[in-house]
Amino acid sequence: DVQLVESGGGVVRPGGSLRLSCAASGFTFDDFGMSWVRQAPGKGLEYVSGINYNGDKSDYIDSVKGRFTISRDNAKNSLYLQMNSLRADDTAFYYCARTGAGLLWFGELFFWGQGTLVTVSS
Amino acid sequence: EIVLTQSPATLSLSPGERATLSCRASQSISTYLAWYQQKPGQAPRLLIYDASSRATGIPARFSGSGSGTDFTLTISSLEPEDFVFYYCQQRSSWPSTFGQGTRLELK
Numbered sequence: 001d002v003q004l005v006e007s008g009g010g011v012v013r014p015g016g017s018l019r020l021s022c023a024a025s026g027f028t029f030d031d032f033g034m035s036w037v038r039q040a041p042g043k044g045l046e047y048v049s050g051i052n053y054n055g056d057k058s059d060y061i062d063s064v065k066g067r068f069t070i071s072r073d074n075a076k077n078s079l080y081l082q083m084n085s086l087r088a089d090d091t092a093f094y095y096c097a098r099t100g101a102g103l104l105w106f107g108e109l110f111f112w113g114q115g116t117l118v119t120v121s122s
Numbered sequence: 123e124i125v126l127t128q129s130p131a132t133l134s135l136s137p138g139e140r141a142t143l144s145c146r147a148s149q150s151i152s153t154y155l156a157w158y159q160q161k162p163g164q165a166p167r168l169l170i171y172d173a174s175s176r177a178t179g180i181p182a183r184f185s186g187s188g189s190g191t192d193f194t195l196t197i198s199s200l201e202p203e204d205f206v207f208y209y210c211q212q213r214s215s216w217p218s219t220f221g222q223g224t225r226l227e228l229k
Contacts, residue, residue, distance in 0.1 A: 037166075045158075045166065045209055045220040061217045095165055106218045108156040108211065110177065112165035 002026040002111045004096045009116030016086050016120070022079040022096030022113060030054065030074040033099040033107060036081050038092035039115075046092075049081065050099065050106035057105045064090075086120045093117050124148055124212050128221035134229040141197040143224045145210035150190045154214040157186055157195045160207045160223075169208075170195065200226075 008020040022034070035050040049070040051058040058070050069082040079096055093115040099107035125148040135141055145155065153173035158166040168177040170186035173193060183198045197204055205228050210221040 044223050045160075045211075047211070047218040047220065050216075050218075059216050106216055107213045108168060108171040109158075109166070110168055110171075112167070114165055 002098065004098065004111060004113035006094065006096050006113045006116040009094065009118045011119045011121060012086055013122050014087060014120055017082070017084045018086065018118060020081040020083065020094055020096075020116060020118070024077045024079065024096075024098070027098070029072075029077040031101050033102065033105055034072060034079045035097045035099055035106060035109060036070060036079075037095045037097055037109065037112075038090075038118075039095070040089075040092045043092075047106065048094070050104075051079070052103055052105040053101070057103070059105055083118070086118075088120050091118060091120045123217055124151060124215060124219055126210050126212055126219055126221035128208075128210060128224050130224060131222070132225045132227055134227050135200055136229045137200050137202055139200050141195075141200055141204070141226060143195040143197075143208055143226075145188075145193040145195070145221050147191045147193075147212060147214075151212045151214035153189045154212055155186075155188070155193050156211045156213065157184075158209045158211065159204075160209065161203075162206070166209065197226075 003025045005023045036048045049060045067085045095115045096113040097109035098111040129144045157170040160166040174186045
């Protein structure tokens with residue numbers, strides 16, 4: 001069975017940093033693109049960033065460009081999101097998700113982790 | 123950025139009834155549209171991809187249709203567990219975007 005398990009969330013002050021991790025199992029990790037999607041409490045879904053199967057293509061929504069970095073380690077079946085200069089409006093559940101096979105860094109999200117909560121507050 | 127508008131925001135129906143949820147794109151996205159279901163406290167679950175293909179394990183009462191700018195998710199006969207949130211998502215271009223959601227509530 002496909003499993004995606006996020007970790008690394010927590011409470012951080014504005015301007016601080018966090019690194020989220022996502023451990024993947026149950027599929028051939030380096031065949032698939034991976035993504036991060038967030039959801040502020042009680043709000044809708046926002047597709048934050050994606051990375052393709054081998055890590056040479058990635059992109060971000062404008063509001064996190066220059067502050068967040070997505071990466072992957074195919075040897076460790078792991079996805080990461082380095083978040084710097086965090087702001088209050090980054091407060092959300094962050095979900096790791098798997099896209100379809102292929103060269104793109106984004107797509108429909110076939111499998112999701114359970115999410116990790118990031119709270120940015122002074 | 124492609125904007126997806128879902129309607130209605132809230133749909134009130136009873137078990138056994140048919141539900142029709144709409145998603146409209148601000149420009150043509152061919153059939154690059156997916157639908158997700160989200161239950162309280164859980165991650166979203168993919169229901170439909172490429173506008174009309176059911177994801178693995180999704181019951182046949184869920185179906186999707188549409189192309190271009192207008193899309194529909196139909197639930198043919200509502201079960202009690204279907205009264206939750208639904209989102210559409212486009213993968214035609216980056217940034218990939220979601221609609222604001224439709225809440226399906228018990229009448």
